[in-house]
Amino acid sequence: MKKHQPSDTGRRSFLKTTGHLMIGFNLLPLAFCQTKGATNEIPAYPGIPLRPHVDGKLVDSWIRLDAEGFLTVLSGKQELGQGIKIALIQIAAEELDISPDRCRIINSDTGQTANEGFTAGSNSVEGSGKAIRNAAAEARRYLLAMAAEKWSTSPDSLSVTNGTIKSPKGDEISYWKLLEGKHLEGTVTGTAPTKAPRDYRYVGQSLQRDDIRKMALGEPHFVHDLRMPGMLHARVLHPPSYHAKLESLAPTAVESMPGVVKVIRDGSFLAVVAEREYQAVKAREMLKSLAVWSEVPLRPLPRELAESMTTSLGKVEEVQMSPGIAETIKSSTISLQAEYFRPYHMHASMGPSCAIALWEEELLSVWTATQGVYPIRATLADLFSLDEEKIRCIGVPGSGCYGQNGADDVSGEAALIAKKLPGRPIRLQWMRESEHQWEPYGTAMAFRLAAGMDAEGKILAWDTTLWSDSHSTRPNGRAGSFVSARHLDTPFEFRKGGFSAGSYRNGIPEYSIPAKQLQLYNFAGPLRTSSLRGLGAYANTFAMESFLDELIHRAGKDPIEFRLENLEDPRARAVLEKLAEKADWKSRQKTALNGFGIAYSRYKNSTSYFAALAEVDIDKANQTYRLKKLTGVIDSGLVINPDGLRNQCEGGMIQSASWSMLEEVRYDGNGIISENWSSYPILRMMDVPEVEVHLIDRPDTPPMGAGEAAMGPVAAAIANAIFDATGSRIRDLPLKAEKIAWNTL
Amino acid sequence: MSQSITLRVNSQRRTFSADPEEPLLYILREEFGINGAKYGCGLHQCGACMVLADSKAEPTCLRPCGSFEEIEITTLEGLAKDGGLHPVQQAFIDVQAAQCGYCLNGMIISAAALLESNPHPSESEIRAALNPVICRCGTHSRFVKAVKLASEKPNPGL
Numbered sequence: 001m002k003k004h005q006p007s008d009t010g011r012r013s014f015l016k017t018t019g020h021l022m023i024g025f026n027l028l029p030l031a032f033c034q035t036k037g038a039t040n041e042i043p044a045y046p047g048i049p050l051r052p053h054v055d056g057k058l059v060d061s062w063i064r065l066d067a068e069g070f071l072t073v074l075s076g077k078q079e080l081g082q083g084i085k086i087a088l089i090q091i092a093a094e095e096l097d098i099s100p101d102r103c104r105i106i107n108s109d110t111g112q113t114a115n116e117g118f119t120a121g122s123n124s125v126e127g128s129g130k131a132i133r134n135a136a137a138e139a140r141r142y143l144l145a146m147a148a149e150k151w152s153t154s155p156d157s158l159s160v161t162n163g164t165i166k167s168p169k170g171d172e173i174s175y176w177k178l179l180e181g182k183h184l185e186g187t188v189t190g191t192a193p194t195k196a197p198r199d200y201r202y203v204g205q206s207l208q209r210d211d212i213r214k215m216a217l218g219e220p221h222f223v224h225d226l227r228m229p230g231m232l233h234a235r236v237l238h239p240p241s242y243h244a245k246l247e248s249l250a251p252t253a254v255e256s257m258p259g260v261v262k263v264i265r266d267g268s269f270l271a272v273v274a275e276r277e278y279q280a281v282k283a284r285e286m287l288k289s290l291a292v293w294s295e296v297p298l299r300p301l302p303r304e305l306a307e308s309m310t311t312s313l314g315k316v317e318e319v320q321m322s323p324g325i326a327e328t329i330k331s332s333t334i335s336l337q338a339e340y341f342r343p344y345h346m347h348a349s350m351g352p353s354c355a356i357a358l359w360e361e362e363l364l365s366v367w368t369a370t371q372g373v374y375p376i377r378a379t380l381a382d383l384f385s386l387d388e389e390k391i392r393c394i395g396v397p398g399s400g401c402y403g404q405n406g407a408d409d410v411s412g413e414a415a416l417i418a419k420k421l422p423g424r425p426i427r428l429q430w431m432r433e434s435e436h437q438w439e440p441y442g443t444a445m446a447f448r449l450a451a452g453m454d455a456e457g458k459i460l461a462w463d464t465t466l467w468s469d470s471h472s473t474r475p476n477g478r479a480g481s482f483v484s485a486r487h488l489d490t491p492f493e494f495r496k497g498g499f500s501a502g503s504y505r506n507g508i509p510e511y512s513i514p515a516k517q518l519q520l521y522n523f524a525g526p527l528r529t530s531s532l533r534g535l536g537a538y539a540n541t542f543a544m545e546s547f548l549d550e551l552i553h554r555a556g557k558d559p560i561e562f563r564l565e566n567l568e569d570p571r572a573r574a575v576l577e578k579l580a581e582k583a584d585w586k587s588r589q590k591t592a593l594n595g596f597g598i599a600y601s602r603y604k605n606s607t608s609y610f611a612a613l614a615e616v617d618i619d620k621a622n623q624t625y626r627l628k629k630l631t632g633v634i635d636s637g638l639v640i641n642p643d644g645l646r647n648q649c650e651g652g653m654i655q656s657a658s659w660s661m662l663e664e665v666r667y668d669g670n671g672i673i674s675e676n677w678s679s680y681p682i683l684r685m686m687d688v689p690e691v692e693v694h695l696i697d698r699p700d701t702p703p704m705g706a707g708e709a710a711m712g713p714v715a716a717a718i719a720n721a722i723f724d725a726t727g728s729r730i731r732d733l734p735l736k737a738e739k740i741a742w743n744t745l
Numbered sequence: 746m747s748q749s750i751t752l753r754v755n756s757q758r759r760t761f762s763a764d765p766e767e768p769l770l771y772i773l774r775e776e777f778g779i780n781g782a783k784y785g786c787g788l789h790q791c792g793a794c795m796v797l798a799d800s801k802a803e804p805t806c807l808r809p810c811g812s813f814e815e816i817e818i819t820t821l822e823g824l825a826k827d828g829g830l831h832p833v834q835q836a837f838i839d840v841q842a843a844q845c846g847y848c849l850n851g852m853i854i855s856a857a858a859l860l861e862s863n864p865h866p867s868e869s870e871i872r873a874a875l876n877p878v879i880c881r882c883g884t885h886s887r888f889v890k891a892v893k894l895a896s897e898k899p900n901p902g903l
């Protein structure tokens with residue numbers, strides 16, 4: 001059997017090194033993150049020396065050539081399973097003409113990489129990709145100038161093959177020989193010429209992700225797999241509900257359990273630390289049986305939620321106003337109004353969140369699956385009143401998160417626990433119930449939509465009012481964003497940010513409608529919320545594209561034709577046209593037992609275009625339906641890695657189908673009832689539809705993030721297919737079969 | 746509570762001292778340094794912790810390690826034999842069947858068990874065999890494709 005411990009050199013340097021920034025350096029980049037083995041042609045990657053990140057303007061902050069024969073890319077964005085590593089490598093390899101198998105990437109480490117905020121909103125390729133592309137182009141210009149000077153020729157006469165510069169006279173020198181150990185010190189001016197898309201060799205290819213091989217072989221990959229000398233295992237016992245307070249606890253019975261090193265109690269924050277992982281699990285169980293809590297019931301209850309949202313008006317945010325719109329709608333030949341609802345949804349990561357923290361002489365290191373190493377560092381600094389320089393946050397992949405799951409909270413908690421045991425790395429993993437009950441959910445949302453249409457089926461006015469809690473309560477430099485910091489004896493106050501644009505994302509139709517209006521009411525709901533894939537775009541698009549389907553039905557029009565008639569943007573039209581063609585829309589076989597639904601949206605009204613078709617079969621005898629197939633067409637600009645893009649879309653479509661058909665967080669006055677996979681079922685293999693994705697590549701337009709594009713359109717397409725099949729319009733998610741009026745069929 | 750336990754994991758016998766009630770998962774990760782089997786729920790609901798126990802896919806997050814003493818345990822790390830990958834592993838790489846990959850252990854182990862007993866399964870047999878494993882990223886369609894691909898290899902159940 002293979003040895004899966006860190007290499008001996010890793011361990012030695014880990015133990016001996018005193019310089020804080022060196023902690024774990026050999027351990028992570030060499031033994032853990034970069035495992036692609038040596039082959040005949042390619043030697044083992046030796047790693048690069050750790051140089052603290054100085055400034056995003058330096059070439060050296062993104063591109064390093066210190067490892068002989070290798071290009072090392074540095075990115076502040078985290079790999080979340082979206083394939084960002086290979087995409088960024090392709091971009092850098094392209095500009096520098098180095099074969100991608102000679103490229104490695106280091107992601108998210110405050111000790112080495114640039115501050116790129118959060119890996120969120122599908123912006124990694126747009127942001128990090130652009131920075132890396134410019135830095136690589138700059139590096140190439142710099143290297144060619146060096147070689148040209150050496151050979152007294154002009155840089156324009158030189159060419160590059162796999163990292164070796166060649167002159168027409170036959171001179172040859174590799175990047176590494178040329179640099180002789182010097183750093184790429186120049187700044188990124190943004191003026192270095194980048195390659196023309198028609199010359200691309202690596203961008204646009206479906207290169208394989210290196211990490212899939214590692215995962216398929218069971219090599220260490222996840223933060224969960226990190227093992228360190230002297231590491232102890234911790235478990236946290238969260239309160240039974242949000243506002244519960246610990247009244248009493250007699251911890252002796254826990255302290256005397258085998259392997260237990262420490263029981264930590266600070267206000268209502270409770271944790272145990274043990275030698276072995278299972279001992280920590282058992283100790284937590286014991287803690288749970290002993291702790292006495294005082295509880296404050298949750299309100300409003302689920303049955304009161306929608307009404308309580310739409311009646312608690314508060315201060316309105318007038319996002320876009322159109323005076324007289326109510327009149328226009330009322331006086332239209334066809335005037336429709338409807339209310340839509342989306343319940344709380346979970347990220348429900350498959351692997352409960354995990355982090356490792358280590359305190360050494362007032363220096364804190366945290367290995368974390370956060371989406372933002374710099375923001376979480378600032379938040380830890382606030383938690384411990386410590387200079388940011390004394391904290392290093394090292395990003396390590398976690399289980400897929402799709403937004404803010406428990407990864408940040410668990411990192412804060414691991415640091416709180418490790419503070420009590422300096423010198424010992426503390427590995428904290430949440431239990432399943434903690435992930436389900438304590439992660440911040442995608443918020444419930446309510447919509448009141450009204451529209452007026454003329455006799456020809458032209459929409460004259462569209463008015464949206466929506467109610468939503470926050471879509472972003474990520475770590476922002478204030479410790480109160482860590483949920484457990486609110487439970488400490490001296491609690492940190494939680495303040496919601498004022499970012500409301502997430503709530504009305506995709507709330508205003510792109511369709512050509514003369515009068516459009518949108519108003520938002522921020523609602524403080526009973527459950528903890530933060531960003532979930534797509535933020536408000538998911539539910540806004542569900543509501544909008546379902547309501548549009550209602551109008552189209554009233555007008556007696558074809559759902560693809562109607563959209564084409566009302567969209568001006570040729571790229572929007574192109575995804576729908578391609579969908580019609582690929583799915584053979586015109587000759588679809590509609591029977592009494594099936595239905596077809598269409599939906600479209602351009603994510604954020606400004607990035608990827610996505611059109612979706614859902615096909616459902618109904619089963620009258622059993623009063624149920626089956627989602628048979630989903631077809632999607634995406635245009636996200638220049639395609640860096642077609643298979644990676646397809647993979648992301650397929651995943652988004654299936655996840656959206658699961659949210660939309662099955663999911664809602666259940667709770668009552670005593671807390672969250674959805675505590676595991678049986679009380680929060682998601683789509684499993686037997687019920688997953690067939691999925692088909694088509695890409696429209698636009699090499700001359702910038703690449704745009706694609707991870708969230710499918711979520712909203714798929715939800716509406718399924719609802720529209722159910723309507724097509726049954727005549728039942730389900731306006732409140734999830735789209736459960738029991739909401740269909742079977743008796744009218 | 747601790748007693749001497751002998752397990753056979755990936756063709757290696759090892760005797761160690763542990764609480765026989767400790768579920769196999771924790772022993773694999775702590776005593777054997779295994780990464781394949783993972784904690785996902787501890788409730789037999791998600792399949793993250795699957796291993797092959799005498800060629801059958803079994804979760805390990807609840808069942809006591811002591812009850813595995815006479816059983817041949819193969820983990821994801823033990824599937825590759827004689828320097829070659831298991832056909833299922835190779836197919837997962839070829840199809841690029843993963844997003845975050847947390848479910849991969851359960852998916853690959855379940856598929857390997859299926860192909861050993863049924864080298865040429867139908868799509869619905871594949872789906873049924875993989876149904877106990879949760880995938881939150883929605884990579885299902887690729888898993889089905891990968892298992893089909895592996896089943897077309899000369900020796901799929903290897």
Ligand code: FES
Binds near residue numbers: 784785788804807
């Ligand atoms: S961890 Fe064992 S089935 Fe979920």
Ligand code: FES
Binds near residue numbers: 400843879
């Ligand atoms: S790939 Fe992430 S859980 Fe399956």
